[in-house]
Amino acid sequence: MKKGDVWFFDKDIYIKEYASCVGVKEGEGPLRDGFDVIGEDDRFGESTWEKAECRMFETACRKAVEKSGLSDSDIGCLIGGDLLNQCISTSFAARDLGFKTLGVYGACSTMAESMALGAALIEAGLEEYVLCAASSHFCTAERQYRYPLEYGGQRPQTSQWTATACGAVILGKEGKVRIKAACPGRVFDPGVRDVNNMGAAMAQAAYETLSRYFKDGEKKPEEHDLIVTGDLSEVGAAIVDKLFRLDGVNLGERYGDCGLMLFDRQKQDVHSGGSGCGCSAAVLCARILPRMIKHELKRVLFCPTGALLSPLSAAQGESIPGICHLICLEDAE
Amino acid sequence: MKLSTEEYKKLWQKKSPPSPWYKTVPAAFLTGGLICLLGQGIKSGFLSAGLSEKVSSAAVSCSLILLGVSLTALRIxxxxxxxxxxxxxxxxxxxxNSIAAPAIEFKTEGFILGACVKMFTIAGPVLTLAVTSSVIYGVICWLGGVL
Known part of the structure; x- marks a missing residue:
């Protein structure tokens, strides 16, 4: 059922299983106990950073399938994406995985985009189980978007640290966490040109998607135990909080951001916080879903955010458009 | 609440923490000064070894470049x-460092198309402008001599 911008899933669609695979730095962070696989090094035994990200993607997907008890032939299709040009991490990992594959790109909002599309496929009765995944790797992102790793430049305080992480979930007709609704985002461009301040570029999109969900979904923020954005980190999360306060709404303690949860900002030198497709995907699988299964969280709004720029558009002086997709998760019991 | 671009800009600039200059400026001064001191030490060494003033200066530059590249290669x-x-x-x-870092980074794309092509992605503008301005300066000097 569609109401305004919100898709409500009438059939019972659940997260059957989930898994995450992360790099060394993420494995040393506060969520270390929640990850399924932590790499011994960020190369994951491969010769290039791109191959390493593929391996990490494949590992997370295989782990999710293994944990679910399903066989490969049960998986209807894989919907996934990453940050690299032409989405090579997803495509190259899918080459080895062998599933039907739909590659998607929503920058760091990719996990919610793939989950919304996966749930829609199951709702339509086209697939029974859909594997949704998103990944990012610090080293591949740095060399594509910024500087070589060994370059001795300093990062501004507003910059974020791209997570070396992949999260994968299997959607199906049984499970303990239900996907109740999705709100696909609209693209908003508040005119930010600073590529070292993605949080500011994406915050408005997060505010707009959440506002439309509260309006069209006829829900109030206080009806949710956790409202979590993807990777707005310190700057963007503060802006979202302020924008809602201007509306007279206090999100309060229930509001969080995956970029602030993945790393220990005091000890891990990540400046404003974490970012990347894998940031929200891994936090979902390592922290949010386990807490929902333990019934610590009953209803959660998972809202990954994406900065839709390319190195080319930034070099040409274009401002950075942002997007935010929302997934409403509920404890099934 | 719908904010105008200007209002939004004021908001994000207010929420964006500035660079902690009280830490970064002394750190830059200290480290930059130490590198200069090292350079002076190397120069004194070359001079006492019998090198001329001009050759010593060039040798100091070469030594510091070697040091920069070596520390980059060692990932320090x-x-x-x-x-x-x-x-x-x-x-x-x-x-x-700005030349060695991309050379190391992009060697996975091959020696020619990776390391050699990408080596000057950061230092390229400095080299281009330095060579261009030296040519212009040379022409001006030459014209001054002719006239």
Whole structure:
């Protein structure tokens, strides 16, 4: 059922299983106990950073399938994406995985985009189980978007640290966490040109998607135990909080951001916080879903955010458009 | 609430923490000064070994470049730079790092199309402008001599 911008899933669609695979730095962070696989090094035994990200993607997907008890032939299709040009991490990992594959790109909002599309496929009765995944790797992102790793430049305080992480979930007709609704985002461009301040570029999109969900979904923020954005980190999360306060709404303690949860900002030198497709995907699988299964969280709004720029558009002086997709998760019991 | 672009800009600029200059400026001063001191020490060494003033200066530049490239290859330079900032960026060691770092990074795309092509992605503008301005300066000097 569609109401305004919100898709409500009438059939019972659940997260059957989930898994995450992360790099060394993420494995040393506060969520270390929640990850399924932590790499011994960020190369994951491969010769290039791109191959390493593929391996990490494949590992997370295989782990999710293994944990679910399903066989490969049960998986209807894989919907996934990453940050690299032409989405090579997803495509190259899918080459080895062998599933039907739909590659998607929503920058760091990719996990919610793939989950919304996966749930829609199951709702339509086209697939029974859909594997949704998103990944990012610090080293591949740095060399594509910024500087070589060994370059001795300093990062501004507003910059974020791209997570070396992949999260994968299997959607199906049984499970303990239900996907109740999705709100696909609209693209908003508040005119930010600073590529070292993605949080500011994406915050408005997060505010707009959440506002439309509260309006069209006829829900109030206080009806949710956790409202979590993807990777707005310190700057963007503060802006979202302020924008809602201007509306007279206090999100309060229930509001969080995956970029602030993945790393220990005091000890891990990540400046404003974490970012990347894998940031929200891994936090979902390592922290949010386990807490929902333990019934610590009953209803959660998972809202990954994406900065839709390319190195080319930034070099040409274009401002950075942002997007935010929302997934409403509920404890099934 | 719908904010105008200007209002939104004021908001995000207010929420964006500035660079902690009270830490970064002294760190840059200290590290940059130490590199200069090292350069002076090397120069004194070359002079006492019998090299001329002009040759010693060139030898100091070569030594510091070798040091910058070596520390980059050993993956140490960026760690120092994280503390030092402009202190390691401005001296000639920073220039060496800016060429060595992409050469190491892009060698996975091959020696020619990776390392050689990408080697000057950061230092390229400096080289282009330096060569161009030296040519212009040379022409001006030549014209001054002719006239």
């Amino acid at each position: 330079y960026d760690d120092i730079a994280r503390f030092a900032g402009a202190g390691t960026l401005v001296p000639i060691t920073g220039f060496a």
